[in-house]
Amino acid sequence: MPPDSSTQSLAIVSLISIGKHPQSGRERRADQDARAVELGLSLSPNNLTVLHVGDAKQQALRQYAGMGVGEIHVLEAPVQADAVASLTDYFQENAPSIILTGVRAESGESSGMVPYLLAEKMGWPMVSRIANIVSIQEGVAEVLQALPRGQRRVIKVSLPFVASVDSAAPEARQSAFGPASRAALSIQTCAIEKDDVSENWTETPARKRPKRLKIIKAKTAAERFKAATAKPQGESGKVMVKESNQEKAEEIFNLLIEEKVIR
């Protein structure tokens, strides 16, 4: 979307986190967070705040700065601390119009709860999985929400609001190394709330195949044997050869109507 004058001065905050490359496991900019920054940059290039809670020395933060963000705000906190508490404190003092986040973090618990908890604490509406912000007029934003199977839904929401950005949003621009190294980090201290729920968790690398809750329904050995050896029944469909082309087309059309794919 080309930035228009109505959104240029809008205060937008994009929350960023440290991502993890799925193959190498190396730290990187998280994909959805980068899209949140991209969306923020395209809406309000002059008044976008990029905010991170955590370790300010983390090099991956610079990758966000390389997208053309002059400054990155960091609320210094240990990795184990609860980010929502620090964020709420911060936003109570400087409240923006829109807060953008990713849907799920790529490290940690990645429960995707941060935007919801934040919205609840602030008393703001929360729009999940947005693909784009179409327009903002008179304090009401028109937002496109991404639905499964590439579908979109229009949502109207009044400012201020929290939104999580889906992977269907416009792709993040490339990160340039020079600007990334030059960017300033403004580090603030914040109230730290220890997250004591996660203290007793143990983490292990994910097993390839999670164990299913298997319920054995077969009661006798014969039934179990049958279930294990049964071949899937090859259902051959209806074949139309001799009918006229008109009838064939009608049959296809009826099936399409039945499956509700023609709207």
Place this chain on the structure above:
Amino acid sequence: MDTQTTISRGAGGSVDITRKTPRVLLLAEECADQIDETRHEALAIALDSVGQITRQIHDGGRVEVDPNAIPLAEAEFILSAGNGIHNWDQFHLVAKALGATEGASRVAVDDGFMPRFRQVGATGTWVTARVYIAVGISGAVQHMQGIGQCDKVIAINTDAGCDMVKRAALSTIGDSEAILEHLLVLVHNYKEQQAIEEDNQDAA
């Protein structure tokens, strides 16, 4: 998972977290098989109080999406073309009328009729469409792999013995151009009728 501990998956699916079982859980898809054999009933419960909710989000409904803008792997309804297509203009017209995402077999892509990202199959995209219409595709093994997850396959082909016909829920044997022509007319009639009905509803 049991009553004491739960294993959940975190960090984008790369870490298993063992933790105490909370009171509310969201289950991953791989957690268990679907329920069959038993029937369940949903009952309405009366709440003592319902919190006041002010509506802040207005749902504007679905928007029309250009079917060709949907990624092929996600598309719900695909009209796919193979070597048996000779009238490409007609094919595009039908896809547009049906509102289907366009796909193609390897041959059609190699011959330059369709772009590479439209290719369905092992070397192209693995599709998950609910309804897949294969026009003039006989069904090479690689192509059948690509449509493995499709629910309803409709084949239009001249060869009644080909693999696609064996896989399809509905097969029509004959000239694809003639069948698509009739289909096009049917869709146009249907849409016109719908438009008239909508007008009537608006008037009423």
